[in-house]
Amino acid sequence: MTTRKRKETVAWRKSVQGRRAIGIFVTFALLLPLGIAFILPFIVMVSTALKPLNQVFAFPPRLIPETVQWENFADGWYGYGYVNFTTCTWNSLKITVNNIIGNIVSCTLAAYAFARLKARGKNFFFAIVLATMLLPNEALVVPQYVLFNRFGWLDTHLPLMVPPWFGWPFFIFLLRQFFLTIPEELVDAAKIDGAGHARILLQIFIPLSKPALATLAIFAFIGNWNNFFGPLLYLRTPDVQTLPVCLVQYQGAYGNTEWHLMMAVATIAVIPVLIIFIFGQRYFVEGIATTGVKG
Template sequence: MARASMTKRKQGAAWHQSIEGRRAIGVVLTFVILIPLGILFVMPFIVMVSTALKPLNQVFAFPPRIIPETFQWQNFPDGWYGYGYVDFSRCTWNSLLITVNNIIGNLFSCTLAAYAFARLKARGKNFFFAIILATMLLPNEALVIPQYVLFHRFGWLDTHLPLMVPPWFGWPFFIFLLRQFFLTIPEELVDAAKIDGAGHVRILLQIFIPLSKPALATLAIFAFIGNWNAFFGPLLYLRTPAIQTLPVCLVQYQGAYGNTDWHLMMAVATIAVIPVLLIFVFGQRYFVEGIATSGVKR
């Protein structure tokens, strides 16, 4: 009996060691894969900052140096104010104006649409929701010419309207994100609110929106990053330099004959990316929580 008991203990210890060994190997493999991938994704940002701190004669030096021999902090004010015909302060204000407007517009329109698709009982709502999702399959390039013709007939070209009006009519991905999150809110809360005499507006404002802060924060982060970094739309619709956005203004550093001040261009690009980094660093908790819970349906 004692010998059998010892045998079982040895087998249990061996099994436990085997499981721990597999876990350790899994952790090691995870780090072996993720660390190179992390370096690969961070490398463009490192090169951008490194170039922003170099003099022009060291930008293409061989062998390349990640850490400059001397840090040229003067590149940042020179890049920002160096091109007299490019008002980067004005370009930054234009980007901020469009971005804030589009965040508010997406939050307003997508919240209403998502609540309707998640909670209202209407015939055919799933069909229309499927149509909205189907529009995500269309590449943006296929819509460029129809949108351009439409905005031209409206007289909106060379204004901010083509960039600021559409977000007030919803965005398919954001509607899908919020709808999935709204479906996780218990039906009992809605029933209790209805018993107390609450209508849909009160239910949305007092129950859904307070409980959906992670998803709303995720939407705001996505909208901020997408609109702050937007290049194609502003390049297509904005011609007057006074109304152009920051990414379009950066193109002014690219000379027609290859004479590009890369160190100054990277300095301004580094300044432009700082708001995105701050938004993501301070909002990453809501970002991860919103993405993790939006795909769960109770």
């Protein structure tokens, strides 16, 4: 009896359905715990943000707070005299919005040129776009600091807000790849109607490229909102600080870090990114896949 049953099990395991079922089981057995692990930092952040200070240090650690202390958010926001979160948030928002617009304008123009215009020297310049695409800004920060110092731009938002108006190789590449997929016939038809390149760009390419532009805007939003290196380097006075720098100032501001308040403001800082990500994650996936491996 049992041997027959075992034989049946073995046969089932080797069958197509059996293999498929085992595959699904193994997949979920890995997907689920990994998914929980990936969300855990956020759960820790939010649950700490909701606890009273004495429960933060309780052992064993509890993910669900015993008592929920909503005041932490307000206390954190207004908590420290010299760290003004309203100002920091406003500064972050201003820089981020400016940089998204600047990137879109400058990169759209360059991407259109590289995708659709014929010119001598084009391949040479495009090779430079590709060569600089992987170069992180960190490697150039020392001389840029000198440059902006010369311009008298230190402790202003200009070192952060001006360069985005002058293109970004990764975005130029991303948009160019998208522009290449727009059918040539549309451009030809517009040309017959007497449209110039500015009109073709504005009336055909931009409306057709909403997904690519959304991708660009999302990348730019996240990159600028999270940018820490630049503001830390160029900004000094509290009035011009951005959110990430404000958060760090919380760390051990009075010798002892008030974890519950710091996590409350950290949660507030992460929320815009979460919202953008949830609504835009489709664009993320497409944008990265395009730049990585279209071929």
